[in-house]
Every structure is written in C-alpha cells, then in structure tokens.
Amino acid sequence: METAQGMNRSVKIFTTHELLFIIGIIGISFSSIFVRWSEADVAVIAMYRLYLTNLLLLPFVWKYRSSMFRLSARQWAWLAASGIMLALHFLLWMASLRLTTVASSTVILTLEPVFVMIGSYFLFRTKANRMMLLGMGIALIGSIVIGSSDFGLSPQALLGDLLSLLGAAAVAVHMLIGKELRKEVNAFAYNFWVFLFAATALAFYNLVKGNAFGGYSSKEWGIFLLLAIVPTLFGHYLFNWLLQYMKAAAVSMSVLGEPVIASLLAWMLLKEPLTGYQLGAGLFILFGVWLFIRYGKEKEPAGA
Template sequence: MPAVTSKKPPVPIPLLMLIGIVAISFSSIFIKWSSAPVSVQGMYRLLFTSLLMLPFARPYSGAAFALRRKDWLLLVVSGAMLALHFLLWMGSLKFTSVASSTMIMALEPVFIMLGAYLLYKEKNSMSAIAGLAIAIFGVVFIGWGDIGLSSDNLKGDLLSIGGTAAVAAHLLIGQKLVARMPSYLYSLIVFIAAAIVFAIYNLLAGIPFFDYPPREWGIFVLLAIVPTVFGHILFNWLLQYASATTVSMNILGEPVGASILAFLLLGEQLTILQWAGGVLVMGGLAVYLYAGRRKAEKRSEALTSIS
C-alpha cells in the first residue's frame, strides 16, 4: 500500500470520495435490474474490469515474473474468495432489500478484525471492540425486521453475511500480498483469477455464457465501469493522497447511498426496525473507525518521539 504523501490530486479529495460512494452505491441497483444469474454477472463484471486494466499493466510485468509459487497460490485463493463474495452477496439481493444487504456488508471490518486477530494476533482497543459490538447489534435488528417481512429476506441476510466473511478473507490475503507486490498487479491478477473461478462454476452448473439480450450486456459493462472502476479502483488510487482510515470511511457511505437509490429507483421501503438497525450499524462502525484512527495517530506519535 503506497504511503500517503503531501501532494494533492487534480480533483479535490472530498469530491472524488463522493464520486466513489455514488459509484459503488449503484452496484446493488444494477444487480437488481439484471435478470441474468449472479454468477454470470460476477464473471463479466470481473472480466470486463480486467480487460480495462490490462493496457496499463505493462510496467508491472517484471514484478509479475518475480512472484513465487506461494504468491501465485495465495493470489488464486484470494480470487476464489472474491468470487465467493460476489456469488453470495449478489445472490443476497435476489432475496432481501438493497438496504439490508448493504448494511450487513458494511460489517466487513468486524470480520477483518477477527481474522487479523486469529492470523496476525492484531489487537484492538476496547472502544473499537465496543463500536463493532454496537454494529453487530444493529445487524440483529435488521435481521429481526426482515423476519417480519418473509423467510426469503432472512435468507438474503445470511447470504450477505457469508459474502462479507468471504471478502474479509480476500482482503486479509491481499494485506499480506500487497506488502511485496504492486497493488495494481495484485488487483488485476485477482480479478482474472476470480473471473476464471466464475467461468468454471458456470460451466459445471450448465449456466449459459452468451445467451443474454443486449440490455443484460449493457448491465455487465456498467457493473465493470461504474462501481468497480469509478468505485473500488478509485478508492485504491486515493490511498496515495489520503490515509487508509479516511478512505475506509467510505464503507459508511455505500449503505446510505444504496438505500437512497433503492428508494428512488426500485421503490424499496424500510421498516422501523431496519432503520434502527441501520443507524446502529453505521454508528458502531463510525466508533470503530475513529478508534482505529486514534490508534494509528498514537503509533505515529510514538515512532516520531523515538526518531
């Protein structure tokens, strides 16, 4: 991950973050609009994104040849986890509301914290743990509200939780790999690996690759360009201008943006329990991210005093 520099991007950071939040918020809307199997949507989203990235990959060819066999294995596993994330999370949108699914997806830091503790023995402050506990309590509220709607809604919530756990595993592997390889190269290889995993899944499941109307192909392209290029890749690019904690605050924006878009474009309504759960999730995550920033500031101050 590149170090934050004092240089400024050509466009103000707040405006770029707003563009990124709006872009990723459209992801669930496009998925809802599509009638294609989610595994096909995920495959073409990653394939088209990879094709857009390939022309800029030549400077990283040397780093690719320097990768060890173990690195390639981890890249494939990371790609498989990313594919599983898309399969479960995108599948959840067929059963539950955009708001419920994206609010649960915002719990990604919870799974990352647990994984980092189990794998790397990373510890968190009590305030960070308290924030995550509040967020988990909020998910219970969301699930409770969904039970009152239908059993399918609860099934969608569970799929979203599974998708969140999968993307956390993907990010934890990525945290280890980007320490010794360019993040652009990592993203490109993982996207290609995930697309191949989806292709194998579709082949084994007998799901057609090409028998879709032009409207569906348009949605596949939009999924690659809008939420992926102008969302996730933009956030990765912003890491050279802003701290990881600042960029990660965008995770709070997606459920809000997606819920507003779902109300305007899909006519989705939320129950009082779902709203209450959403407020708890967002509030708990805000506490967690603030605690993480304070921890990073104290570590930086300690290093400065030593030097």
C-alpha cells in the same frame, strides 16, 4: 520551512485518500441497483463484471507486464485464494439480492469489519483502541436499525440474509489476504490477477451450472460494463489500492456507508420503501465511519 512543507504534503495526501475513500463508498453503493436491473444469472453478472474490469485495466498494467509474472509459488497461491474468496463474495451477495431487499442485504455486509477485526486478532494479534471500537459500535447500531424494518421472516428472506452474511465473511478473508499481499505485489498487478482468478473461478462455476456465456441483450452488456466501471474500478479497486495507505479494518469500514446510499438509491430507482428510522440510522453510520477513520488507529501487535 521544510517542516511546514512536509506537514502540508501530509495533509494533502490524507485529504486525497479520504476523498477517494468516499468515492469508493458511492461507487459500491450502485452495485446492488445494477444487479437488480439485470435478468442474467448472478454468477454470469459477477463473471463479466470482473473480466470487463480487467480489460479496462490492461492499459494501466501493461507497463508492469514483465514483473507481473515474476512471482513466487506462494504469491500465486495467495493471489488465487484471494480471487476465489472475492468470487465467492460476489456469488453469495448477488444471490442474496434476489431473495431479500437491498437494505437488508447491504446492511448485513456491515458485519465485514467485525470479521476483519476478528481475523486480524487471530492472525496478526492486532488489537483495536477504544475509538475504533466506539466508531464501529455506533456504525453497527445504525446498520442494524437501517435494515431492521426490512428483515423478513419468510424462508426466502432468511436465506437471502444468510447468503449476505456468508458473503461478508468471504470478502473479509479477501481483504485480510490482500493486506499482506499488497506489501509484496504491485497494486495494479494484485488487482489484475485477483480479478482474473475470481472471474475464472466464476467461469468454471457457470460452465458446471450450464449458464449461457452469450446471447445477452445490449441492456445486459451495458449493465455488466457499468458494474465493471462504477462499483468495481471506482469501488473495490480503490479500496485495494488504499490498503497500502490505510488499515485493513479501516478500509473494510467502507461497507458501513453502502447501506445508506444503496437504500436511498433503491428507494428512488427500485421504489423500495425507506423509513425515517432508516434515514436516521444512516446518519449514525456516517458518524461512526468518520469517527473510526478520523481517530481510530490499530494498536501494535503484542510483543512488537
């Protein structure tokens, strides 16, 4: 009886994490739409997105206030590094949305798990099994197809593609650092400090660039708030929390679902064209993500 109850609890926990994972994918898919709706500089958008997120998190982190400051110098340094990489990701990727299509920008982000896997191999000697590689391969093929019709040949579009690529590399580094820090730092504390470091880094960038910190319309503030709630709290925050239950490479695969939903939203809300090839490729992506999460497990490092 006790064994059966334990199995039921395990199934329930797995189902809850899977559901939260799906919610996170939907949440981050709205990010590109909100950025496109805003007329503010992308660095300002990202800065207020993160600062407002921390304001919303204050009630949850308050009870951890005493332990949040009892961190080692090494932990503070890695929190700052993770925050700076997250800030760089937002800055580069949001800038790409001003230069290329939503489909092209988001599809390039699907290379993030490749960067994560490469980083995991060199840093932790982590290897992937065949099912992980198969799922990733299927999803990446679908991702390439879904954005192929939108890849532009103009210098502006190519610059947007490059910025998205660099943004994918930056967030992969952020994910790898977070995977290790989450073993030592509470989830609420980790997210709060990383978001604060990221927002502050962007604030310095805005100060140097001369961007205005105020004078924005109620519409702009509404967009900043929506970005804090939908793709950040119900997207990136969920993924950071899930790092304690899922592999870093598995959590990073969430970006493969984003081009599907983001492209559909861009088609409906921004009137960007969406072809049958993109719709068909979307099914490939979803199948690849499901295959990776359902059957993929990272192998233990060599010599473990």
